[in-house]
Amino acid sequence: MALGGVVAVATIALFGTLPTLGADAGSAAHSAQEAAHASASHGTADHAHVAVSVFSLKQIAHSYLTAYMFCLSLCVGSLFLTLAHHLFDAGWSASIRRVTETVASLLFPWMLILALPIIGFAWTGNLHAWFKINPADDHALDVKKVLFNPMAFTVMVPTLITLLGLLARQIRAWSIAQDKDGAAHWTSKSRKLSAAGIFLFAFGVTLLCFLLMKSLQHQFFSTMYGVYYFAGSVWTTLITLYLLTMWLSQPGRPLEKVYFKRQQQDLAVLFFAFTVFYAYIHFSQYFLIWNAALPEETFWYVRREVGSWKWVGMIILFGHFFVPFLLLLNQDIKRNMAVMIPVGAWAWLMQYIDMTYNVMPVVHPDGLHLTLWDPIFWIGMSVLLGRLFWSEYQKNPPYPLKDPRLQEAIVHHEVPAPGASAAH
Amino acid sequence: MNSNRSKPHGLLAEFHTAADIFEAAMRCRDAGFTQWDVYTPFPIHGMDEAMGLRKSPVGWFTFCGGFTGFFTGMTMIWYMNKFDYPLVVGGKPLFTPLYAFPVSYEMTILLSAFGTLFGMFFLNQLPKFYNPLFKNERFKKSTDDRFFLCIEATDPKFGMDATRTFLTEKCHAAVVELVED
Numbered sequence: 001m002a003l004g005g006v007v008a009v010a011t012i013a014l015f016g017t018l019p020t021l022g023a024d025a026g027s028a029a030h031s032a033q034e035a036a037h038a039s040a041s042h043g044t045a046d047h048a049h050v051a052v053s054v055f056s057l058k059q060i061a062h063s064y065l066t067a068y069m070f071c072l073s074l075c076v077g078s079l080f081l082t083l084a085h086h087l088f089d090a091g092w093s094a095s096i097r098r099v100t101e102t103v104a105s106l107l108f109p110w111m112l113i114l115a116l117p118i119i120g121f122a123w124t125g126n127l128h129a130w131f132k133i134n135p136a137d138d139h140a141l142d143v144k145k146v147l148f149n150p151m152a153f154t155v156m157v158p159t160l161i162t163l164l165g166l167l168a169r170q171i172r173a174w175s176i177a178q179d180k181d182g183a184a185h186w187t188s189k190s191r192k193l194s195a196a197g198i199f200l201f202a203f204g205v206t207l208l209c210f211l212l213m214k215s216l217q218h219q220f221f222s223t224m225y226g227v228y229y230f231a232g233s234v235w236t237t238l239i240t241l242y243l244l245t246m247w248l249s250q251p252g253r254p255l256e257k258v259y260f261k262r263q264q265q266d267l268a269v270l271f272f273a274f275t276v277f278y279a280y281i282h283f284s285q286y287f288l289i290w291n292a293a294l295p296e297e298t299f300w301y302v303r304r305e306v307g308s309w310k311w312v313g314m315i316i317l318f319g320h321f322f323v324p325f326l327l328l329l330n331q332d333i334k335r336n337m338a339v340m341i342p343v344g345a346w347a348w349l350m351q352y353i354d355m356t357y358n359v360m361p362v363v364h365p366d367g368l369h370l371t372l373w374d375p376i377f378w379i380g381m382s383v384l385l386g387r388l389f390w391s392e393y394q395k396n397p398p399y400p401l402k403d404p405r406l407q408e409a410i411v412h413h414e415v416p417a418p419g420a421s422a423a424h
Numbered sequence: 425m426n427s428n429r430s431k432p433h434g435l436l437a438e439f440h441t442a443a444d445i446f447e448a449a450m451r452c453r454d455a456g457f458t459q460w461d462v463y464t465p466f467p468i469h470g471m472d473e474a475m476g477l478r479k480s481p482v483g484w485f486t487f488c489g490g491f492t493g494f495f496t497g498m499t500m501i502w503y504m505n506k507f508d509y510p511l512v513v514g515g516k517p518l519f520t521p522l523y524a525f526p527v528s529y530e531m532t533i534l535l536s537a538f539g540t541l542f543g544m545f546f547l548n549q550l551p552k553f554y555n556p557l558f559k560n561e562r563f564k565k566s567t568d569d570r571f572f573l574c575i576e577a578t579d580p581k582f583g584m585d586a587t588r589t590f591l592t593e594k595c596h597a598a599v600v601e602l603v604e605d
Contacts, residue, residue, distance in 0.1 A: 329487065
């Protein structure tokens with residue numbers, strides 16, 4: 001978790017000065033113009049134009065939500081990797097599956113408990129503006145009130161997190177049961193559940209990020225949004241898993257004998273693939289909106305071109321895509337710790353900035369304003385969940401001991417170095 | 425032609441399982457042979473390392489192709505829409521990397537694929553119309569259920585008897601001699 005601290009300090013060092021840059025007169029005028037444009041085109045006021053003070057509940061609520069969405073992305077990313085392992089009947093990932101199973105199991109009850117303050121913030125009018133708007137006064141809300149109404153939010157958010165969490169827990173429970181008897185039917189049960197679970201996952205994650213994050217600006221439309229959140233989530237999870245399993249496989253640690261460089265390479269390759277996939281998805285969302293140029297959609301990005309938000313967007317474009325993409329093109333780099341550890345810290349930072357980019361322009365239309373709350377919640381929540389993960393992880397065997405595919409993960413693809421065959 | 429009749433091409437060893445040829449490949453690697461290859465009905469994981477092959481340079485052809493494609497796409501659209509025949513479409517700027525991106529992206533993929541394919545052809549000296557292996561009747565099973573390893577006579581370590589002994593005794597394979605034809 002020292003990683004989180006380093007990343008947070010780097011964030012503050014990097015962006016601490018940006019708000020003053022963004023707060024110049026030119027961008028303030030631009031912002032006012034944009035606001036006028038947005039309200040004229042919608043017939044509704046775009047809420048929250050007044051910058052909020054650091055100690056207001058509104059600021060705390062948004063900082064909390066940003067941190068929550070970051071942590072949620074690791075949990076849903078891990079759930080996806082677990083489901084994908086079973087769906088593809090994969091061999092190579094068997095020995096690292098216990099890690100993703102355990103991270104995904106944090107969804108229930110821990111992520112559920114951590115979601116409760118968000119519901120509280122929303123009801124007290126500190127988060128989603130539509131909690132306090134009469135749909136009759138706002139056409140954009142009126143057409144979406146089936147989903148965006150306080151009752152639906154209060155019921156759906158906890159239910160979805162619980163369902164995803166129970167899915168993760170069930171698969172993990174079967175995997176642990178298999179540690180005892182080694183019966184193959186646990187694997188086929190998990191595969192069947194994963195086949196249904198992937199649908200629950202797709203709908204659940206999409207609805208969750210619509211409700212929690214996208215609806216902060218409920219006027220916005222994007223069919224890409226769910227996939228966008230998913231792509232960033234799996235991206236962050238893969239590099240986290242890469243570094244975590246790397247650490248767990250050091251001499252004397254539990255994965256030492258079951259984790260090899262091929263698996264490490266495969267994780268890095270998947271991370272690389274999701275770098276491209278994320279960029280593809282985010283670019284598609286941006287490009288379609290830009291090309292169609294409908295005010296109902298463009299306002300979301302127009303608002304994110306105000307002040308320093310424009311540079312945050314550029315950081316996401318270059319930092320989330322170009323830098324890791326060009327860096328990881330080379331095969332050998334993917335196992336070079338001197339590169340991969342900084343890339344991991346960088347990826348955490350990028351995912352957090354991406355969440356900030358989605359959440360914060362609502363309360364800080366003039367540009368990025370980092371407050372003390374951001375690192376407090378981000379690091380606090382990461383450390384808390386990290387500790388919960390570690391205590392859960394230690395309660396059970398560190399890898400599926402009797403998984404039928406474990407042998408494949410261990411012996412396959414490993415070739416003795418020159419000279420080794422002479423011993424035969 | 426006739427002078428080639430008795431000129432040896434190499435020794436062909438036949439194996440029944442992937443594990444056997446894998447083991448044999450490691451022995452050949454460790455024995456220091458350089459002019460040899462394996463022929464299997466399907467890809468065998470880890471064979472590259474077992475053979476001691478270095479990393480393929482094909483990636484560089486791919487990279488150069490992709491790089492060229494991306495900038496060709498960008499330049500082409502800039503030239504056509506902004507320079508040669510400025511045309512306003514849908515109130516959009518005459519040129520921005522944004523709308524040029526999808527085309528540049530496709531060009532990147534296209535030329536990357538060309539780079540990969542033709543780079544691979546070039547490095548493998550393809551197309552090649554003839555190889556003495558094709559004359560061997562048993563070799564046809566390399567697309568079915570047999571695994572072959574061929575050490576060529578051009579290998580500096582090749583010696584007809586020594587290599588044959590190596591393949592039969594160390595690698596436990598059925599060995600036949602191939603001739604140039």
